[in-house]
Amino acid sequence: MTRVYLDHNATTPLRAEAREAMIAAMDVCGNPSSVHAEGRAAKALVENARAQVATAFGADGADIVFTSGSTEGAALTLSGRGLHGSGLEHDAVRAWIEEDLPVSNAGKVTVTDPASTTLQLANSETGIVQDLPQGLAVTDATQAFGKLPIAFNWMGAQMAMISAHKLGGPKGIGAVVMPRGTDLQAQIKGGGQEMGRRSGTENVLGMVGFGAAAQAAARDLADGVWERVAELRNILEKALEAGTSKTIFVGKGASRLPNTLCFATPGWKGETQVMQMDLAGFAISAGSACSSGKVKASTVLTAMGYDEATASSAIRVSLGPETNEEDVLRFADAWLLKEKKHHARAA
Known part of the structure; x- marks a missing residue:
């Protein structure tokens, strides 16, 4: 059978492009925070992946902060902010919000104050796509990224969370996207990696796989x-x-x-x-x-x-x-x- x-x-099967990029990156042994040649080679891989994700997500000029996935992205963007949302959100988002926004029988959420609201772009269970209002505080674009022709620079949200394994990348790597220079309180503190927003030695292989998968996903959309x-x-x-x-x-x-x-x-x-x-x-x-x-x-x-x-x-x-x-x-x-x-x- x-x-x-x-x-x-x-989750999606790992794309060939992501697998090949990750295998090639295994031969780069340096820590991206090291200043020697090996470290700089690893750092170059990280920054290339960051640029690939930014381009695929239409987020040129934005900050891409790599995380372990959208669950961590939700904690990073929502913790302590008292934002409002609905019962349609993923459990990782609902854990941080006031679940009080009305939902229609057609699966649409009514938003009255975008600046204090988080709203998923597309629901993982029903597939229903929301209309994002301008000035929205946060959007969960995890399911939409790679499947819909979207761009962070015009979708109207202040921040977005995305994840690699929903578009053919590896599990355990995601990102938060935000306008450059946004003041965001780090949840994981330490060495100051990821522009001080998310410390810890970078998951180089995951980032490389994410970048290659995002690039391939954008090509699929265009084709x-x-x-x-x-x-x-x-x-x-x-x-x-x-x-x-x-x-x-x-x-x-x-x-x-x-x-x-x-x-x-x-x-x-x-x-x-x-x-x-x-x-x-x-x-x-x-x-x-x-x-x-x-x-x-x-x-x-x-x-x-x-x-x-x-x-x-x-x-x-x-x-x-x-x-x-x-x-x-x-x-x-x-x-x-x-x-x-x-x-x-x-x-």
């Missing part, structure tokens, strides 16, 4: 790769709709990430579907993958007004550049077969 990976919003992925997502959605009458397709008709499909069949637990599809050879998810393996009712769907039965039955299928039409049609056939058996048992 050939397995099909349909969980790209959780229309994600338009093709969106077509496959639509093919899958239509195939599923044609075969079921009891399933709710969340975010249908809304502006969504091109690769994301979220749907719920009330009464059929999402975790059960994930296990059944895993045994059938398909990797999918029920909600965010960043909850230590826990599967529970989707807080995102709950915030959108769905009841417990529906929120507990939601699953997410997220495609990638390597996904093909055979993959999605095979998944549709396998899932519809399981759905029919579920309803037969429940009857």
Whole structure:
């Protein structure tokens, strides 16, 4: 049985460009903070990666502060600020905010005071894309970066957080993006690396992989790769709709990430579907993958007004550049077969 990976919003396969860049960087032994030739060679790799990420994210003239990922990025940008947000945010963001902004049934957040608000650009579970207001304090662009044609310099946010493993880079490396010279209180103090915002010896291999992946992701966007992925997502959605009458397709008709499909069949637990599809050879998810393996009712769907039965039955299928039409049609056939058996048992 050939397995099909349909969980790209959780993490993506490592791009060949990132792997090759990281392998080459393994031969550079210097510490980027050292002033000798070996140290300068390592520092050059770090700064080249920084420039690659900045260019890919449309953040020329901004500061790119490397972190261990968007969870650390959330702590760095949100800690102690008392910002407002909604129940749609990732758990890493919700841990730092006042969760009090209203959410519509269509998954849109109402923002009245952008300067005191954090708002994700695209939701990892539903794929629904928000309209960012000018002057927004912070945006979580983790899922959007690499999939949507965006640029930090015009998106209107004061700061953004991004992560490498969502666009084909290695795990354990991300970045916070901000206007040059922004005063940001460091959470990790020490040697003053990363312009004093994030101390610690630099993760050179991770940074190099991030830079190469970001550059490749920008090329994919320009080449229309994600338009093709969106077509496959639509093919899958239509195939599923044609075969079921009891399933709710969340975010249908809304502006969504091109690769994301979220749907719920009330009464059929999402975790059960994930296990059944895993045994059938398909990797999918029920909600965010960043909850230590826990599967529970989707807080995102709950915030959108769905009841417990529906929120507990939601699953997410997220495609990638390597996904093909055979993959999605095979998944549709396998899932519809399981759905029919579920309803037969429940009857």
